[in-house]
Amino acid sequence: MNNIAPTHFPIDDRLATRWSPYVFSEQPVPRDTLRSVFEAARWSASSFNEQPWRFLVSRKNRDDTHDRIVNCLAEGNQVWAKHAPVLLIGIYRHRFAESGKENKAAPHDLGLAAGQMVFEASRHDLFVHMMIGLDPAAARRTFGIPNDAEAYTAMAIGYRDAADNADASLREREAKPCQRLPQCDFVFSNQFGTSAEF
Amino acid sequence: MNNIAPTHFPIDDRLATRWSPYVFSEQPVPRDTLRSVFEAARWSASSFNEQPWRFLVSRKNRDDTHDRIVNCLAEGNQVWAKHAPVLLIGIYRHRFAESGKENKAAPHDLGLAAGQMVFEASRHDLFVHMMIGLDPAAARRTFGIPNDAEAYTAMAIGYRDAADNADASLREREAKPCQRLPQCDFVFSNQFGTSAEF
Numbered sequence: 001m002n003n004i005a006p007t008h009f010p011i012d013d014r015l016a017t018r019w020s021p022y023v024f025s026e027q028p029v030p031r032d033t034l035r036s037v038f039e040a041a042r043w044s045a046s047s048f049n050e051q052p053w054r055f056l057v058s059r060k061n062r063d064d065t066h067d068r069i070v071n072c073l074a075e076g077n078q079v080w081a082k083h084a085p086v087l088l089i090g091i092y093r094h095r096f097a098e099s100g101k102e103n104k105a106a107p108h109d110l111g112l113a114a115g116q117m118v119f120e121a122s123r124h125d126l127f128v129h130m131m132i133g134l135d136p137a138a139a140r141r142t143f144g145i146p147n148d149a150e151a152y153t154a155m156a157i158g159y160r161d162a163a164d165n166a167d168a169s170l171r172e173r174e175a176k177p178c179q180r181l182p183q184c185d186f187v188f189s190n191q192f193g194t195s196a197e198f
Numbered sequence: 199m200n201n202i203a204p205t206h207f208p209i210d211d212r213l214a215t216r217w218s219p220y221v222f223s224e225q226p227v228p229r230d231t232l233r234s235v236f237e238a239a240r241w242s243a244s245s246f247n248e249q250p251w252r253f254l255v256s257r258k259n260r261d262d263t264h265d266r267i268v269n270c271l272a273e274g275n276q277v278w279a280k281h282a283p284v285l286l287i288g289i290y291r292h293r294f295a296e297s298g299k300e301n302k303a304a305p306h307d308l309g310l311a312a313g314q315m316v317f318e319a320s321r322h323d324l325f326v327h328m329m330i331g332l333d334p335a336a337a338r339r340t341f342g343i344p345n346d347a348e349a350y351t352a353m354a355i356g357y358r359d360a361a362d363n364a365d366a367s368l369r370e371r372e373a374k375p376c377q378r379l380p381q382c383d384f385v386f387s388n389q390f391g392t393s394a395e396f
Contacts, residue, residue: 009230009237012321015314020243031396032207038385039207042378044313045218047330049377054384057394065387091390105330108351111306112328115242115313116213123210130310132245132303145390153306179247180240186252187236189263192289192343196255198229 005178014122020129022080022173023166024158028059029086033124037157040120044113047105053113054091056143056151060084068142073154074133080170081131084156089139090114093149110152121157129156203376212320218327220278220371221364222356226257227284231322235355238318242311245303251311252289254341254349258282266340271352272331278368279329282354287337288312291347308350319355327354 003019005011034057041053058065060083069087070078081087092106103109118128131154139151189196201217203209232255239251256263258281267285268276279285290304301307316326329352337349387394 005241007237007241009233011234011238011241011318015238015241015318018241018243034396035207035381036209038381039205040209040213042381042384043203043205043209043213043216043376045216045316045328051379051384054386054390056386056390057396058387059396062396063388105351107305108309108312108330111309112313112316114306115310115317118243118310119313119317120209120213130243132306143386143388143390149390153303178241181249183233183236183240186240186249188252188254188341189256190261190341192252192254192341192347198232198255198257198260 003178005180008182014119018118018122019127019178021127021160022129022170023161024084024127024156025161026083027085027159029126029157029159033126034086036124037117037120037126040116041113044109044116046109046112047103048096050093050096050103050106050109052093052103052106053110054093054149056089056091056139058087060086069154072135072139072142072151073131074135077131077133077154081129081154081156084129084158086157088155088157089134089143089151090153090155091145091149091151095148107152114153114155117155125159126157127160131155201376203378206380212317216316216320217325217376219325219358220327220368221359222282222325222354223359224281225283225357227324227355227357231324232284234322235315235318235324238314239311242307242314244307244310245301246294248291248294248301248304248307250291250301250304251308252291252347254287254289254337256285258284267352270333270337270340270349271329272333275329275331275352279327279352279354282327282356284355286353286355287332287341287349288351288353289343289347289349293346305350312351312353315353323357324355325358329353
């Protein structure tokens with residue numbers, strides 16, 4: 001099964017074929033591939049080049065970090081994410097390292113870096129499922145996250161499982177069609193709510 | 199001048215050659231190209247598929263939206279951004295439309311969508327310079343942004359200006375080398391601060 005976005009205007013194939021699976025193959029992700037995915041985050045833009053993103057990464061069956069990340073996820077995510085060969089927690093630092101001032105852009109810049117990771121992942125036939133359903137306090141306790149940083153997102157990364165041996169309810173969640181608001185509902189000009197005519 | 203990231207691990211060419219110019223060509227951006235850039239945002243992932251992003255877009259010399267966006271930017275951004283052929287304000291909605299509950303992921307998801315826009319833009323030889331230096335209250339007044347939404351970022355989009363007729367101080371800002379933290383400083387395993395060994 002492939003979910004291809006029914007786009008109204010042409011976009012890059014890798015953006016149109018990106019989606020968030022609930023079922024991953026058990027195939028491990030090679031070390032160098034993961035390094036490239038993090039390298040894509042590394043070269044993301046950020047406010048004042050602060051690079052506020054930090055990641056706690058785990059590979060399934062390598063050590064106990066994978067299980068400890070699963071335990072920080074919302075229950076609804078645990079059921080499927082525990083099978084992903086790679087899990088990570090996305091963290092941002094609240095303040096600029098140099099000035100100590102609040103970095104208002106930090107959550108945004110973590111998202112921007114995540115976007116680059118998703119895209120690099122797709123180059124290696126990997127899929128990413130992002131999650132916000134994560135207990136930041138549990139992550140802080142479990143991984144010693146300092147008070148000036150915040151666990152904010154999680155990501156499951158892996159290859160697609162083409163075989164149909166997955167839990168039927170997960171396959172059902174995957175089968176939901178991709179739907180999005182049309183551009184007239186979110187691209188405005190002149191005033192908020194007025195569709196841009198260009 | 200081209201800024202190519204000195205990567206430690208291979209990444210997609212379009213991620214490695216992405217950077218944030220201060221000088222844009224006057225060449226206008228075709229309507230259909232802009233539509234593709236917003237379409238890339240449209241197909242981004244978001245928490246519960248809420249799609250919290252909204253954009254106020256302007257094309258220079260088409261109407262007064264461009265000037266009104268410039269007036270909402272921090273002064274340090276106004277000096278260069280006013281020349282960009284396309285300016286936009288990135289806005290997120292605070293709450294889920296259906297439940298009215300707070301959408302904690304909203305700033306992140308605007309960043310994730312922006313990442314897809316930057317990538318689609320690069321396919322059309324466009325460059326993007328993102329800004330957080332924006333007055334949200336001024337944007338609210340100017341564009342009638344409702345209280346359940348927040349102006350958060352701005353983006354300048356345009357083609358590179360290869361000619362060397364730009365302000366010397368802007369060229370100087372552009373000439374700064376790309377620098378980033380090594381992965382050992384932001385990719386952790388086991389505990390926050392412990393470099394991942396994979």
